Amino acid sequence: MGIKQNFKIIGSGSYYPKRIVTAEEIDRRVKRAPGWTESHLGVRTRHECVAPETMVTMGCHAIESAINDAGIGWGDVDYVIDCSTSKFRPIPCNAAHFQQSIGAAANGVPCIDLQSTCLGSILAIQFSNALFTTGAYRHILIVASESALQGVDWCDPKSAGLFGDGAAALVLRYSPSDHDLLFAHETFAEHLDLCKVDGGGHFRPSYQYRSDDDREYRFQMDGRNVFRVALRLLPPMVQKMKEAYLETNVDGINCLHVIPHQASPKAVELVRRIIDIPKDRYHVAVREIGNMVAASIPAMIDRVRKSNLLPEQAPLMLLGTSAGYSQAAIIFHS
Template identity: 25%
Template sequence: MQNLASGLAITGCGSAVPAASLNNHGLSEIVETSDEWIASRTGIRSRHLASPQESLVDIAVEASRGAIASAKINPEDLDLIILATSTPDDLFGTAGKIQIQLGAKRAVAFDLTAACSGFVFGMVTAAQFIRTGVYRNVLLIGADILSRWVDWNDRRTCILFGDGAGAVVMQANEQDHLLGFMLQSDGTKHDQLNLAYQPEAKPLANLTIGQGGFAPITMNGQEIYRFAVKRVPEVIGKALFHAGCTVEDIDWLVMHQANQRILDAVAQRLKLPAEKVVSNMAEHGNTSAASIPLALDAEIREGRIKVGDKIAAAGFGAGLSWGATIFEWGR
C-alpha cells in the first residue's frame, strides 16, 4: 500500500471514435425519418459507427494513449485501469486486454458497468482507491459500441446511438480537485431502458437450460426524458452541496450526451447559461459511458476548458442510475 494521499487531480484526457460516420440523411434511407425530424427532437445530426473489424479495445486503447500522453506519464506508471462499458468485447472483461495493449504491466484492470452513468460512477470509484493511498495513477476509460445492439429498424432508438471512447488519468495530489459527488440508483424503473439477455430453451440431458444472446436496446423515451429532467438537476445540486459550491461557481456543465432537449431543460432548471453547457451530440449522438469524456476531451483540446475550471459532470441512464461529480480540471 502506498502512503496515504490527501487528494487527487484529473491530469490527462483523450478520446477516439471510429472513422466511419452515418448522418441523418443516410439514416433516412434505412428507416422512415429525416434530418429535420431527428435534429429538432434530439440535436443529433450524425454518429460514428464501428466496422466489423473495429473492437472496443481498439478505440479504448487510442483514447487511453491520448490521456496518458496528456498527463505526461508512461503506461508503466499506471496502478489501476477501470473500463466503464456496457458493450465489452468479452463478457468476462475487456480491461485486461487494454492493459496489455497499452503496456501497463503494473496495473490492475477491471470492467465496471453502469451504462450511461458509467464514467461518473467510475470516477468516484477511482477516487476511493487514490484517496485511501492504495493507488496513485489511475486510468479511467468510458467506451461503448452501442451500434452492436441497436435495432436498425426501430427509428425510436436507432437515431440516437453512436460509438466512441474517452479516457482520463487521475493522480494522487496534495490538493483534492474532486470537490464533491453524488450517486443514485432506482431499480424499480430498470425496465425503462434495457439491453436484456434473451434466453432460448436448450434441452440438456434430463433438464432444460437457457442459452442465447441479448435482445436489441429498448427504451421508453418519454419516461427517460421525465426522469432525467427531474433527477439530474437534483443530483447536481446535491453534489454541489457536498462540494461546498453553488451553481454560480460552475464554469462548465458536461452531461451525458443523450438528447439536446434534456441538456437544455437541465440547464434551465439550474439557471445555467447556455454558453456553459457542453454539447457534442450533433456529431456523436449518444455514446453511453463515452459521452462525458468525449465531450470533455474536445473542450480541453480546443482550449475552452482551462486548468482550474470547475466542472459539473452528470451521467444518467439504464439501471436506472444517475450521478454527478464536481471537479477542477488539471493540477
C-alpha cells in the first residue's frame, strides 16, 4: 500500500464558468416545487459552462492559474495529464486540445488523457508519483475540466441537481521525500450499472442516436444503491489506510486533513462522520459548486491551499468513489 512520495504540489488553479445556476433555477428545470433542490439535495448554487465558454477555455484558465502559482513556464513542464470525464471530442485527447489552445509555448510537451470519472485526479497523482521515480520528469501538470451539466438527465432530479461545471489544475514537482505515500484503489464491477451513460460508445454508438432515446445518452445513476454500496465498502478501505498511516506517523491521525470527492452534501457529511474527522480538517464546498466530477478534488486542493487552510507539510488524504463501482484514497504530505 505504501511507497515513497516523490512529488510536491507547487501550483494549483481553478476556474468556474461565469454563469451561476441557483437552486431555484434547478427547481424549474427538474419541474419541482420551489425549494425542492436545496431541501432535498443541499445544493445552493453551481456554475454552468455555456457559449462562448467551453471545457477547453475553462481548462486553459485553470492551467494558466496553476502554472503562474507554481512560478514556472511551459519550458519547465514535462508532461500534461488530463483526467477529465467530459470529452471535448472523442479523438484527439483533451490534453492535446488544451495544448493547441495555449499555442506555441506548449508545443512538444507530451499530452495524455487518464479517465476514471470522479477518481481521475487521485489516479493522476498516483500515476505522476510513479513517473517521477524514473527520474525523467521535473514537472507534471494535471488538469480536469468538466461540463457535466451538458450530460445530465433533467428527468432525474436527484441526479441532475447535484452536478456543476468547472476546471482545476495542479503542478507537481519532482521532490523525493522521506514520507510514505499511501494509496488504495478497488473496483467492484458487479455494481457497474449503478452509474452509467449507455450511449456514445461501442455499446450504443453515437450514430444510432434518436431523439426518443435521448435519456440513454445522458448520465444515469441509481443514487440510493450507490450510497448503500459505498456505505458498505468504503469504510473498510479507509480504515486500512488510517492504520497504515499510523504505523509510520508518530503524530497520529490528529493532523490529517481530508478532501473528499464532492459527491453530494449529504454523502460527504456522512463519510466525515464515518471516518471520524473534525470539520476543520475536512474540506467541502459542494453546496456552492456542486459535483464537478474529476475537477472536484483539485478544485478543493486549490481552495485550501490559497485559503491557508492546509499547513505546510500537513498530511492530506484524498478520497472518493466513481462509476465502476470504484473507490480510491491517497495520503501524502502537502
